[in-house]
Amino acid sequence: MTRRKLLKNMLQLSLLASFSQAFFTGIAKAAGKCSTLIDLTGKSKDPNNAKAVAQAKGLQYVADIDKAVKAGTTKRKDKDDKCGNCQFFTKTAEGCGKCILINFGEITVNENGWCISWTRKI
Ligand code: SF4
Numbered sequence: 001m002t003r004r005k006l007l008k009n010m011l012q013l014s015l016l017a018s019f020s021q022a023f024f025t026g027i028a029k030a031a032g033k034c035s036t037l038i039d040l041t042g043k044s045k046d047p048n049n050a051k052a053v054a055q056a057k058g059l060q061y062v063a064d065i066d067k068a069v070k071a072g073t074t075k076r077k078d079k080d081d082k083c084g085n086c087q088f089f090t091k092t093a094e095g096c097g098k099c100i101l102i103n104f105g106e107i108t109v110n111e112n113g114w115c116i117s118w119t120r121k122i
Helices: 003-030 047-058 065-071
Strands: 089-093 096-099
Touching: none
Parallel strands: none
Antiparallel strands: 089 096
16 A cells, blocks of 8 residues: 555545544434423422522523413513523523523523523524
8 A cells, every 4th residue: 555545545534533423423412302401390409400590580480481471470572582592592402502691500491491581592
């Protein structure tokens, strides 16, 4: 094998490895579950969850804005507002994501959640 061919093979293997890693990381994220979702029941022993719940209560966070509106306990600011289209939200897994305002460890909020600080993502 020539030196040129060896370098070419090494480059191809390197590109293949990079592509494979990006591909499988993407699949893992897409299939991810909300394992770090905020637990509003208070049963969680995670100290970050306790801090997140305290913050969430201050922001009048609800886990499901549709249910809260239907129950008459919350009023929306806009017709479709929810965490999923809030500028403070970054999706991390299917159905949930990080909120800048409820940011304690790995705790996430519901994509269909809502709080009084909702601001439309632009
Ligand atoms: S600031 Fe936005 S993302 Fe965070 S809880 Fe409130 S509505 Fe949801």
